[in-house]
Amino acid sequence: MTSNNWLRKNTFHHSKFKDIGKLVKKKEQKKISVSLCLPTLNEEKTIGKQIVIMKSELMARYPLLDEIVVVDSGSTDNTCEVAADYGANVHAANDILPKLPVFKGKGENLWKALYVAKGDIIIYLDADITNIHHRFAYALLGPLLMYDHVKYVKAFYDRPLAGEDARIRPTGGGRVTELVIRPVFSLFYPELTQILQPLSGEYAAFRDILETIPFPIGYGIETSMILDIYDKWGMDVIAQVDLDKRVHRNQDTKALGKMAFVIMKTFLKRIENYGLVEIRQKVYNELIQYQKVPGRYQQEPFCIEGHERPPIIDMPEYRQKFNIPDDYHR
Amino acid sequence: MxxxxxxxxxxxxxxxxxxxxxxxxxxxxxxxxxxxxxxxxxxxxxxxxxxxxxxxxxxxxxxxxxxxxxxxxxxxxxxxxxxxxxxxxxxxxxxxxxxxxxxxxxxxxxxxxxxxxxxxxxxxxxxxxxxxxxxxxxxxxxxxxxxxxxxxxxxxxxxxxxxxxxxxxxxxxxxxxxxxxxxxxxEGIIRGEISCDILATRHFFTEKFKPNAILVLNELINELLGINLPQRPRCRIIIGKITGGHKHGEIPVQARLGFEIQSDSDEMVKQVYEKIEDLVEGVGHEHSVALKLETITVQNAxxxxxxxxxxxxxxxxxxxxxxxxxxxxxxxxxxxxxxxxxxxxxxxxxxxxxxxxxxxxxxxxxxxxxxxxxxxxxxxxxxxxxxxx
The missing domain is CATH 3.40.630.10 (Zn peptidases)
Known part of the structure; x- marks a missing residue:
């Protein structure tokens, strides 16, 4: 069994950082700027609330955030309009670095957010959190500001599910974590099992970490980010914060299957790249699911190419924008 | 200003x-x-x-x-x-x-x-x-x-x-x-609820002619509608809620009625409430069922x-x-x-x-x-x- 020293040392409760004034002071001492980035795709029901609360509590009341950036994958509802109306800097993902081939996915939005955001620290929050509270941002920021060794912070929480009937189901959630990611971490990286919710969509990191790792364009981003950061800098730069409860939309099993497929693919690719395993046959890009239709079972293939963006610091446009010399050393 | x-x-x-x-x-x-x-x-x-x-x-x-x-x-x-x-x-x-x-x-x-x-x-x-x-x-x-x-x-x-x-x-x-x-x-208001519970007083399942809780309340509503209310001070009774029964084909044993007396005059509200108390007692007695009157809200004019x-x-x-x-x-x-x-x-x-x-x-x-x-x-x-x- 792996030691849980890291768990004891680098795990915090959000209440530890509730003195926001203290965080602001630390931020000012360190002369650090902070960007909050929200990747969106049809989030009009939650985005307004998220921006309003963050702006009111962490910009107007306490100058902890310097900007709120929304990177949108092409919403067909009023997500962008609502976000802009409440004061976020809204960008269409396709308009950022437009010369690159177009991809669509959460990881793509997060990667491109690095180009448009100005902060030294980037906080990423999923935009579908229904019980949003400003602790989601300040608690992720807390360890980065208060502990010099911490460079990357993940959230964990209770995960009740909100169903269509507007009732809360008190248990559940995190199924892909427990059925996919925890078993494979246990097989190859027991130390990483101490990260209680590796797939949580809420995390914050210093730019100089994020700019030097590749970003899968879709669901695999959380897995790859942990593995790459662990591989490059070790466990000690990672911390996790308990945010108590996060209510999110429930997803059906088929949707979770797609998520699990992408995560498995990302994981296999990483462990092969790190030389931990050798895969001697072709790894396919298609998840095959089945649906019962009258008289037969119908195949529903779902193709995932598994594209990845390179470390953004490798992009000349990025280096130019942030005045990074071309002969930088990662 | x-x-x-x-x-x-x-x-x-x-x-x-x-x-x-x-x-x-x-x-x-x-x-x-x-x-x-x-x-x-x-x-x-x-x-x-x-x-x-x-x-x-x-x-x-x-x-x-x-x-x-x-x-x-x-x-x-x-x-x-x-x-x-x-x-x-x-x-x-x-x-x-x-x-x-x-x-x-x-x-x-x-x-x-x-x-x-x-x-x-x-x-x-x-x-x-x-x-x-x-x-x-x-x-x-x-x-x-x-x-x-x-x-x-x-x-x-x-x-x-x-x-x-x-x-x-x-x-x-x-x-x-x-x-x-x-x-x-x-306005002066008294908000009340009247509950009719057949099981509280009778051996419902052994009776040939079973009383119906909703119909008992219906009798009571007819009585309430017969109360003379003055134009001055203004006064009215609103019957705002009724619940009862479980199935279309089953005689209900419990039912509830929610009402409110509203008037410019607290005295008038009180008088009407007392009349309702009498009616509740009378209808309960006539049908040999438990009718209970409960006050929910009292507000003075x-x-x-x-x-x-x-x-x-x-x-x-x-x-x-x-x-x-x-x-x-x-x-x-x-x-x-x-x-x-x-x-x-x-x-x-x-x-x-x-x-x-x-x-x-x-x-x-x-x-x-x-x-x-x-x-x-x-x-x-x-x-x-x-x-x-």
Whole structure:
């Protein structure tokens, strides 16, 4: 069994950082700027609330955030309009670095957010959190500001599910974590099992970490980010914060299957790249699911190419924008 | 007064400029369920918001009423002004997800119009006053009161005023909707429930001719409709709720009837209630069933005169903001203030729809006018313009 020293040392409760004034002071001492980035795709029901609360509590009341950036994958509802109306800097993902081939996915939005955001620290929050509270941002920021060794912070929480009937189901959630990611971490990286919710969509990191790792364009981003950061800098730069409860939309099993497929693919690719395993046959890009239709079972293939963006610091446009010399050393 | 009226459009614009603060408070408080008798968690977050805004004194009383006091410049020589809104809603967190949706000009969520918007504004007022650089001579008491609606029967505000030791200058009660409505009088009300329980007195399953609980209540309704009600003082009985039975083909053994007696005169309400007591006893006896009458709410008739300065200035402020004042009787904290001879008015804050459904929706822009009228009236009261000399 792996030691849980890291768990004891680098795990915090959000209440530890509730003195926001203290965080602001630390931020000012360190002369650090902070960007909050929200990747969106049809989030009009939650985005307004998220921006309003963050702006009111962490910009107007306490100058902890310097900007709120929304990177949108092409919403067909009023997500962008609502976000802009409440004061976020809204960008269409396709308009950022437009010369690159177009991809669509959460990881793509997060990667491109690095180009448009100005902060030294980037906080990423999923935009579908229904019980949003400003602790989601300040608690992720807390360890980065208060502990010099911490460079990357993940959230964990209770995960009740909100169903269509507007009732809360008190248990559940995190199924892909427990059925996919925890078993494979246990097989190859027991130390990483101490990260209680590796797939949580809420995390914050210093730019100089994020700019030097590749970003899968879709669901695999959380897995790859942990593995790459662990591989490059070790466990000690990672911390996790308990945010108590996060209510999110429930997803059906088929949707979770797609998520699990992408995560498995990302994981296999990483462990092969790190030389931990050798895969001697072709790894396919298609998840095959089945649906019962009258008289037969119908195949529903779902193709995932598994594209990845390179470390953004490798992009000349990025280096130019942030005045990074071309002969930088990662 | 002209000074205040002139500033009202400025107040509207300035409050709109910090709309995130107000909306944020509405959402953060509204997402914490506050069903009647279980408002503690909501009271806590309301107080936390007041404390974050550096309100001078914040605390809860025995009934969990949440109170913040903004100290006035000359509070010793001026009685305090109360601003109240009820904290409780009809929704529990177990039944309904308290997830608010903020759109461009609307907020949707359970209880938003009754009365979360008012509580959110109450929590925002300290910051709004600071933003507008407004201060008061009187202490301003911001009270989120508990156990107000339904079976709560205004218990929170009664307790608060029973235990408040100082005289109170005036009170403004905030209700989510409707902007343009204001109340300065309340009717005498008794709200009651009559339950019919066949099983309580009879061996139902062995009887050949089984009594039907719904039909017994139907007999009672016919009797209630036969009560002679005077034109003056005005009086009416509203039969507002009826429940009973389980299946289409099964004789119901239990049924309930909800009613309300409303009148300008407390005495008339009392007389009609006594008649209903007699009728309940008579119908129960005739059908040999247990009919039980229970009082849910009692509210005394009380009113300010239309010529009272508080009413006069309320109307002037509303008109100046382009509102057409509509007044009607209010069933709210108003009656408790008025019955203690404390001048008080209830003001609607905004407009919306589905007020008592889980998808209640308030419009955001009218709210800024609603807030401006509160600020204008507070200033008028503070300057002594609304004192009845």
């Amino acid at each position: 002209d000074d205040i009226l002139k500033k009202l459009p400025f107040f509207v614009d300035q409050v709109q400029a910090i709309k995130e603060t107000v909306i944020s408070n509405i959402v953060l408080i509204g997402q914490v369920p506050g069903p009647t008798f279980d408002e503690d968690a909501r009271a806590d977050i309301f107080l936390e918001r007041l404390a974050c805004a550096a309100v001078d004194e914040c605390g809860k009383d025995q009934l969990k009423n949440a109170i913040g006091i903004i100290k006035g410049k000359d509070g010793k020589n001026h009685d305090p002004i109360f601003l109240t809104a009820h904290l409780d809603t009809i929704y529990s967190g177990e039944d309904v997800e308290h997830n608010y949706i903020v759109r461009k000009n609307a907020i949707t969520g359970p209880g938003i119009l009754d009365n979360t918007v008012s509580i959110g504004i109450l929590a925002s007022l300290p910051l709004i006053f600071r933003h507008l650089e407004i201060s008061f001579a009187s202490d301003i008491v911001l009270a989120g009161v508990t156990q107000s609606i339904g079976r709560g029967n205004l218990r929170g505000i009664r307790h608060l005023l029973n235990t408040w030791s100082r005289p109170i200058r005036s009170a403004i009660i905030m209700e989510g909707q409707v902007l343009g409505h204001f109340n300065y009088y309340s 009380a009113a300010l005169k239309y010529g009272h300065p508080l009413v006069k200035y309320t109307v002037a402020i509303m008109k100046s903001l382009g509102l057409k004042p509509v007044s009607e009787s209010s069933e709210s904290e108003l009656s408790v203030f008025l019955s203690r001879n404390i001048p008080a008015v209830t003001l609607g804050i905004t407009t919306g729809k589905n007020a008592h459904l889980a998808n209640a929706t308030m419009r955001i822009n009218p709210m800024f006018v609603g807030i401006a009228q509160i600020i204008g009236l507070l200033l008028a009261i503070d300057k002594g313009l609304c004192d009845d000399k």
